[in-house]
Amino acid sequence: MSAPPAIAVSGLVKEYGGRRVIDGLDLQVRTGEVLAFLGRNGAGKTTTTEILEGYRTRDAGEVTVLGEDPARAGARWRARLGIVLQESQPVPTLTVREILRLYAAYFPNPRPVDEVIHLVGLDEKAGERAARLSGGQLRRLDVGVALIGAPDLLFLDEPTTGFDADARRQFWDVIQGLRSTGTTIFLTTHYMDEAQALADRVAILREGRVAALGTPSELQASLGGVEIRFELPAGVARADLPALSVAPRVDGPHVTVSTEHATADLAVLCAWADGRGIDLPSLEVGRPTLEDVFLAIAGDAAPGGTR
């Protein structure tokens, strides 16, 4: 028998001022997996996450998190959760160790403070006040706070926003380490490479519903076709490109052609470039990325903020 799901949601509805932000959302998160929860701003990511965490009430639907209804669950249930909110700052005048010691006191069976400090890679900053930490270090402290109670389920809401590349890699290592200890992780993120690197499965949210769910590989295969990617050579405008079987997507210098006729399109492109005596920098041909899947499924950006 397989373990019961860590999170089970069916028919979840949430309205704000008559507008349905979450509109019949269904989702199951398996115990021990990392689920990446993706969606455009305004698609309902944070609202859903905060309903699962017990911060917000719902208007309809069934929600079970670690076997209990978050709207009614108590302290014993919260002791099994770790939560990293999208925005929160620690008390700036306390040190890393003092903050973790305080949070440890809130939990019945906390992890040792020094173990957590080591786990999130803040050994050298343990005695530093929070006000003196960098953005990446603050976020790792945030994760440390979420881990202090040795949670079975960890919620991460856009944990690496504002990180530089190094900080993001280090953070990923922490998450992968946790995953190997069997912690279930519900990860909300804007970054497709993050979902690709960490997630067992990916759920893409659109208009308050899960529009696609699967492993990154399954989702990429589902889109079909092939992608031709290159950079616009210097002095060449978008309008100069030859006609292809589909219109290319241009994002700054990056050009992507998602095509069902890769050979023909490639031949046209090469002949065009050759005729002009130019090169196509960074030319590559491959299957669609998770980002392509996201763009195809998540739809146009909804107006409004992140809630």
Place this chain on the structure above:
Amino acid sequence: MLAAQVRADFTAFRRAPSALFFTVGLPVIFLVLFESIFGEQMVPGAAGQVSLATLQVPGFMVMGVVSASFVSLCITMVNRREAGVFKRVRGTPAPAWVLIIGQVVTTLVIGVLMVVVMLIIGRYAYDVRVDMALVPWLVLGVLVGAIAFSCLGMALAAFVPSMESAAPIANLIVLPLYFISGVFVPVSELPSWLATFASWLPIRPFVEMLSYPYEPGAAVPWAALGVVAAWGVVGLVVASRFFRWTPRRD
């Protein structure tokens, strides 16, 4: 858990230079300034002529307690709420009362320290003495006052929209009250309607409670105790109705 909370809150207070200055430094500086300028004067007290210091030592005690329990507590509660600290803690098994009692106890300890500092300065610098038989009144007055003003501070915090506005709003409320409550100016200098008005607001009766041990001839300040306690209850009711744990932006 409560011990850990109080320890952390106390450490945070100790490391905030502005809170430390306004709560501990300012009342002492004011007392010393006022006494060096007007110190020789005798003024009418509750039971005959007394030295100005006899009125002002308890007055600045009140300023210290109110600064800790009301102003500083309100600012801290708003800051923690808006920074998302409270929201985070509400996601842990910690019960809400730990956060509230933690702040109340922390500011109470600071208020009591201020009272002790004022007692010592008053006794040795200005020769104003507490009637030892009335020390229980001093203890009772500080406790009731600090708890009542904590409740009022929580209530105010519920209506303060942002971190930036917490300190100006809280100070704007207490500064005029200090003037009409006998902290800066003896109430005998005020028009009687203003003195009567002030006696129904929370700071004047708090001053009366702490003045009583310095003026044993005066009437027992039961009415003052009642007014301060009533304000505390009002604060508690308003706070429990309107207090929120999550930032305004949520």
